[in-house]
Amino acid sequence: DKIFSVPDFVGDACKAIASRVRGAVAGHSFDEFHKHSAKLIRTAIFGLDEKGKIRNRFIFSQNKLVITNIDIQSVEPVDSRTRDALQKSVQLAIEITTKSQEAEARHEAERREQEAKGRLERQKIEDEAEAEKARTNLLKLQAESAAVESTGQATAEAKARADSSQIEAEAKVDQSRLSAEAEKIKAAAELAQLKARQESEIKHQKLLNELEISRARDLAAIESSKFKRIVDTIGSTTLKDIAAAGPEMQLQLLKGLGLKSFMITDGNSPVNLFNTAGGLIGANVGQ
Numbered sequence: 001d002k003i004f005s006v007p008d009f010v011g012d013a014c015k016a017i018a019s020r021v022r023g024a025v026a027g028h029s030f031d032e033f034h035k036h037s038a039k040l041i042r043t044a045i046f047g048l049d050e051k052g053k054i055r056n057r058f059i060f061s062q063n064k065l066v067i068t069n070i071d072i073q074s075v076e077p078v079d080s081r082t083r084d085a086l087q088k089s090v091q092l093a094i095e096i097t098t099k100s101q102e103a104e105a106r107h108e109a110e111r112r113e114q115e116a117k118g119r120l121e122r123q124k125i126e127d128e129a130e131a132e133k134a135r136t137n138l139l140k141l142q143a144e145s146a147a148v149e150s151t152g153q154a155t156a157e158a159k160a161r162a163d164s165s166q167i168e169a170e171a172k173v174d175q176s177r178l179s180a181e182a183e184k185i186k187a188a189a190e191l192a193q194l195k196a197r198q199e200s201e202i203k204h205q206k207l208l209n210e211l212e213i214s215r216a217r218d219l220a221a222i223e224s225s226k227f228k229r230i231v232d233t234i235g236s237t238t239l240k241d242i243a244a245a246g247p248e249m250q251l252q253l254l255k256g257l258g259l260k261s262f263m264i265t266d267g268n269s270p271v272n273l274f275n276t277a278g279g280l281i282g283a284n285v286g287q
Contacts, residue, residue, distance in 0.1 A: 009063050016060070017067070020044045038072050045070055085223045089216035096209040103205055107198040114194055118187035125180035132176055136169030 024044030025033055033040060039054075045067070046055040058067040143162025147155050 009060075009065055013060065013065060013067065017045055017058075017070075041072055042070055081223055085216075085220045089213075089220050092216050093213050096212055100202075100205055100209055104202060107202065111191075111194060111198065114191055118184075118191060121183055121187065122180065125176065125183055129173060129176040129180060132169065132172050136166065136173065139165040139169060 021041055021044050024040050028040060042054050046058050049055055056068060059065070060067075140162060143158055143165065146158040147162070
């Protein structure tokens, strides 16, 4: 008998559960609620025990009504504009993240290409220096061979030519070495400049992405706040009168409020007040 001591125990249970869910949702960001919505809703309704685990029942002491489970089928805003804004926000965040990753990958590929070109140029210079050194050794051996075969003035002339060739070859080697060092310094400077420019572009793009995400969240928050103000302006008394009135009175009340239709949700799924109220009144009359 005590369970029927509350006339509308189903409505009271729905209001109590909705109130707990709204309170829990208000204390978390959209991203956190979007990732852990089921856990947050069950925690808000059933609460936590001493060990930090979610309880398995929610008891109404007034009529001993016990809620043992909650089936969360979907979580979405009732207002279509708010829902569209949130969907656009999520899509925009995904698109921004994708573009940022593409830009970072492109910059990394360019950096690796520059490094490969630098290594190739350095190897080319080193190979030319080795070839010049080998040619110098060849000239030296040729001069020594000519010195052995010749005597007197021929030997002196051969040695002079060898010395001249050696000096010239050493000069070319030094020139090649200095050129290699200059190219190495130039490649390192260009690589450092490219890296700094890429880091600056990545940082700038990251800031732009954060601004876009913040803007999308602010728009979603504005839409949600606008919907809350509409509900607060209508008031619980007006909603109650709409639920208890007949179709003609409901039409007059809605026209007086400037509304074509109105929906109430318990936080889990949209509920039509007219059909729900009619079903509850019919059920009570039958009992």
